[in-house]
């Protein structure tokens with residue numbers, strides 16, 4: 001057993017308790033008041049030599065300074081864990097089931113928070129050997145894609161000083177005890193598309209006196225579905241799904257307007273920009289052709305999350321030492337889900353590591369569902385993943 005494994009084993013039960021407490025008391029995005037107070041209190045108890053600072057209302061930034069002599073410019077690596085839960089009613093029958101009606105840690109951020117706290121505790125033991133600094137971001141509001149920005153906007157945090165950043169996320173389809181990662185694109189950008197088609201309402205028997213927004217919406221939807229198939233390089237990836245359409249009141253009334261919402265996902269910033277432009281262009285064209293007006297509003301969500309090859313190399317070396325090479329799995333494909341960790345990787349070389357959360361032999365679970373479940377072992381895996389990366393980044397044997 002390595003020193004890292006021993007130190008982690010020593011706090012595992014305590015961190016599982018923290019995780020269960022968080023799971024029982026979930027809070028929605030940017031409202032993690034109790035969570036932040038609870039974690040800050042635990043940090044103040046255990047951080048003897050370091051800085052703890054609130055970021056926004058519910059974020060926490062911890063800095064640990066290594067004591068080993070540094071060569072050249074200061075090296076800083078950051079570790080990030082998110083803390084928010086989702087508006088979902090938990091249906092699991094667990095002793096630590098959510099006690100908050102309609103709110104549930106259904107994405108495993110309770111695990112990430114407990115693991116990051118564990119990493120603070122463990123890494124303190126290595127400060128004598130660390131020739132630089134470690135930053136820990138306890139981040140709120142990932143699910144609303146607003147929490148990472150509170151860190152990026154904090155005037156005290158200079159992202160230009162960071163050499164690298166690592167984040168972890170539980171994976172409900174990967175056995176506990178394993179980790180998974182890949183180089184390059186990992187997760188997609190996720191933009192919200194809002195479209196309003198406005199025509200001229202009237203009697204359905206006299207369509208010539210109206211401008212029918214339902215027919216225009218139908219054309220628009222079909223045209224938009226050609227964008228991914230006809231304008232995106234087949235070797236790139238993109239999804240445009242329109243998940244909501246609403247318009248009209250009665251069979252014999254031509255509607256006044258139709259409202260459409262959808263999500264645009266890409267793995268590349270240029271593909272994203274060009275598709276956003278194309279959505280606007282096609283909308284203008286359909287509006288002109290069918291005598292309606294079409295307003296398009298695009299709310300930019302997460303960016304494509306791209307793992308830096310240098311950071312992946314560090315992570316893989318570190319993870320293989322601790323988890324064993326057979327437990328480090330390489331993903332073949334990215335996924336089209338979104339993550340606001342991408343705001344960090346856009347600024348700093350980063351790596352996003354998936355930690356197995358499925359009980360061995362159990363069934364896969366899907367995030368954002370009423371029955372999402374994480375194996376208790378995933379807390380330890382999270383601590384080990386964070387620490388493996390940080391130690392390897394500073395060339396320290398675990």
Ligand SMILES: [Zn+2]
Pocket residue numbers: 106107143367368
């Ligand atoms: Zn989520």
Ligand SMILES: [Zn+2]
Pocket residue numbers: 107108109142169
């Ligand atoms: Zn998540």
